[in-house]
Amino acid sequence: MLWLSRTTHQPHRDNNMKVSALLIICLCLILGTLGKPQFPEQEKDPKFWNTFAQRTLKNALTLQNLNRNKAKNLILFLGDGMGVPTVTAARILKGQLNGEGGEETVLEMDKFPFVSLAKTYNTNAQVPDSAGTATAYLCGVKANEGTVGVSAAAVRSQCNTTKGNEVTSILRWAKDAGKSVGIVTTTRVNHATPSAAYAHSVDRDWYSDNEMPAEALQDGCRDIARQLFENIPNIDVIMGGGRKYMFPKNVSDVEYPNVAKHSGTRKDGRNLVQEWRDRMETQKGHYVWNKKQLLSLNPNNVDYLLGLFEPGDLTYDLERNTDTDPSLTEMVEVAIKILRKNPSGFYLLVEGEFADIDKCTFRPGYKGCLDIICLLSPGPFVSCQNHFNLTQNNGLADSRSFIHIKPSKTKF
Template identity: 60%
Template structure:
């Protein structure tokens, strides 16, 4: 039954509200209380936040959105036309017409971009679609993500050679090098054994990025994790242990046998033009104070060999520049004399998007645009790896809010790259390395918060959230049974969704992941493929080894290398009224949850 409310309605629409008078009455009472709390809390916002939060109607919408999220009421409306079969028939016919007109781009690709959502399984993609739309005041599932607009799609089988459920190291070797590998090994074939240094030599495999560099293209790595982490390391490193970030992390035996830590390989294995992410402490001598946290010894440099890898890297290139904060990144990326750019913005992984320092830390979107500015100056084209790496970390923590807000920023970066490059000469692939044991269900009402409760109770008489994990830190018992959960708890950004099995860290999932594609040769992305297929499609599209005899027409020249399709304006800077809706909602939720 659809309830009538006192809210004004469009004559041809209906509110997507809860399905019982009791829920509506309870929600109305809660709304009064929550509204009063919100008003008082917002009036007490710290100056650092209040000076940046939206005002006027935008601020009002944020408050309404927050109420809607907390009360499981949709702020969107379900159009009455959706009751008419003609609506759906017309929509499907339009999609069919678009598909019939779709023409593959048969030329070679000048530029290659791979976006890697670490841990972004299909359930995460769907939940991100809903959350991102709801943050914009819409119902959710009907509003496409940027990646949803890509015309070609496939599924990728993610297993490692020795594991049915994989890790990010072995999978990185597959989609970046085209060869499946063993669990926790990077850039080596399955003949190499985990943690056995002497099995490395002779079993190295070559990444597509390395092949692009040999072909004369500029190359770059962008990530929200440390740049020495498993996924980005797959573009340049060869190691039998993904955790060998610096020499301090390696056993003496491995060092004596000649194996190198990943940070050393970052600057020595190949000429990388752009390196952006976290991981400062692995680049500096042990005890070197961090520029951002000089009084925190735990953030100091870690290198036992006392090498300063940043200085060594700078000495290799006349136009090289190193930065460690957002302002310097913006300036360096716009300086035409900068040919090589390294930006390391945290000692280890970068902060979650919801917790990011807007002054010091660039967003993934900003790093992506900065990388494109530098790389696009090469008339021969470029290869760029971009990772939304902390989607995975949010899931491991059992905290869906963190994982999904990371994924919304990841999609924003995809949207930016799509705007700044031409589909005629740039192949963009979007995929994941693996999934997680993350799910959402419970017959929730359309428009209800993806982070909220299911509309009915479980068999034990207790409420449960739509989002649940198969295992992880969210497992808990209260007097021998699972605890009850209320709306205030489930909407807390720090809330860990309940899990069936207790683990300190939630695990990966083993199901296939999606591969989205647009640009030259994107039509080759089809069906169900081994994860190695991703690397081979990219190599073939740009006529790189082993496909130099690809017999493709030269790349389109729609991108002017002197003005490579990028915006003329400076990268966005934080200013009054420019705080993202996602961040403001997160901040308000954190403030509101403090009373519970």
């Protein structure tokens, strides 16, 4: 806080300036301390979070008479970084695109009968990242920033803290329960959010072995792309980007053969896509890399699908090549048609990556915000927003997350 004096007497002004300077120094010291929060030792144990969640749910169930029947299917839609300011911006933009003022617009999620807020943070960070928060909502355990699928006992980038601190995701639980499972994302399939569904990595940036330090490889840690195919080898549907992390280093990309940055990155020489195709050849498995291939599939003849539509992340919807790249809606529709064949039901994680308010604010035409509107189109789902960035006018933004639940009347 800066305190200003209205007097013109020089000595007083000098004293006030000294006091103000001291206050600023003290404030900086305090904020510096807050930047390195110390969390209780018990938070490193997944049982702490599981017990806390069960107690919270039990208390909530006593407040009202809810439908407690078991759900057959679950679709979880996630807008990465889509907090309160971002949703407000999307609501206004949608209205203005329809010739209205904007504020009066009603999004589909605004109509949900049940809406709740959940506190979002990493155990070692007040404003969280996608990796730690993905671990929280997919595994039920809060974790350190930059880690996926491991508890807070694991330390970022320290490979030797991985073993014994792995946590289980809802995708694994669903698969073990006999359900079909799928992941659809507009980012890399081995990015922070989707990777928490299947991987256990102390560093979210270990996309392939090319991004890993030699020490981590020597200690036995595996890159996230490998874990996608090895940890839960029978994920029924995988769609998104990240093609280059699956191919040997310098192997040209099928879509951009003359662009070096899109070439394969793997140092171990493995072709993970071909390995997957060989394994799934007799199990109605299909690999596609463009929209035409995807939409030409007959879901009745497909039990396993791997779709990698870009070397890295997919593009914004307005920038998307509609001839070669499928939309999020098209990917989800195909995924559901494949997954719903299982009489035991299915679980599907859908991520709209480009919802962060900074990503749409600092790009011409606010194109990212249109992706948010696409994500909020009608449909039965649970929608979570895992974090958003500090882009409000003054200081810290509210880092809480929405959880929206809309009972499904649709038969899958």
